[in-house]
Amino acid sequence: PDHAALVVFAGGPLALRWHELGEADLRAQVTMRLVEALGPEAADSLDFSRRDWTHDGWSGGAYSDLIIDVTARDAERTILAGAPPLHFASSELSPSFPGYVEGAIVAGRIAARRIIADVQSAIATRASGS
Ligand SMILES: Cc1cc2nc3c(=O)[nH]c(=O)nc-3n(C[C@H](O)[C@H](O)[C@H](O)COP(=O)(O)OP(=O)(O)OC[C@H]3O[C@@H](n4cnc5c(N)ncnc54)[C@H](O)[C@@H]3O)c2cc1C
Structure with a gap:
């Protein structure tokens, strides 16, 4: 595109309510909130x-997942440690770009490396034992 685009996300109960709206009403709802947040110029959209x-x-x-139990302080560390040979991978566990596809790929690669290391170590143990 040759001009800027602003992306907004609506989730939860609001998304279900807005699902019922036609295009014009939805645009009016979004524009109203943008004007409230950014000022009258926000109503001047091209498309x-x-x-x-x-x-x-x-x-x-x-959009993404959050651990909202404030007492679950070790949750992320526990999930990241997994229970070898079981390993978890998700965007939310990624050290970079959590919540995005990039994060999912990074987390998947990290988990894959751990699984390969587990398999190689099991093969080495079996070979040295035989
Ligand atoms: C509406 C929306 C828009 C988004 N837009 C963008 C964007 O523009 N750019 C961006 O980078 N990211 C975007 N994201 C975020 C991105 O999609 C996620 O961060 C990414 O897909 C997470 O990947 P993941 O592999 O961690 O999890 P997921 O892609 O959620 O994969 C988890 C998989 O596990 C499966 N599953 C769940 N439970 C079980 C079970 N018990 N047994 C077997 N399978 C199971 C699910 O069906 C799913 O296929 C968006 C997300 C949403 C919801």
């Missing part, structure tokens, strides 16, 4: 495009 994920088979209903 509007929507992507509704509420019935997308691959989206579970939220």
Whole structure:
């Protein structure tokens, strides 16, 4: 595109309510909030495009995941440690770009390396024992 685009996300109950709206009403709702946040110029948009994920088979209903139990201080470390040979990989566990596809790829590579190391160590142990 030859001009800037502003992307907004709506999730949870709001997304379900907005799912019912037609394009003009949805644009009005989004514009109203942008004007509240940024001022009247935010109403001066060139175009509007929507992507509704509420019935997308691959989206579970939220952009990303958060551990919200404040007592679960070790949750991330525990999940990252896994229970070898079982390892977990998810965007949320990534040391970089958590919550994005890039993060999912980084976390997947880290988990894959751990699994390969586990398999190689099991093979080496078996070879030295025979
Ligand atoms: C609406 C929306 C828009 C997004 N836009 C962007 C974007 O523009 N750019 C970007 O970088 N990121 C975006 N993201 C975030 C990105 O999609 C995620 O960060 C990424 O897909 C996470 O990858 P993952 O492999 O960690 O998890 P997921 O892609 O969620 O993969 C988990 C998989 O596990 C499966 N699963 C769950 N439970 C079980 C079970 N019990 N048994 C077997 N399988 C199971 C699920 O079906 C799913 O296929 C968006 C997310 C959403 C929801």
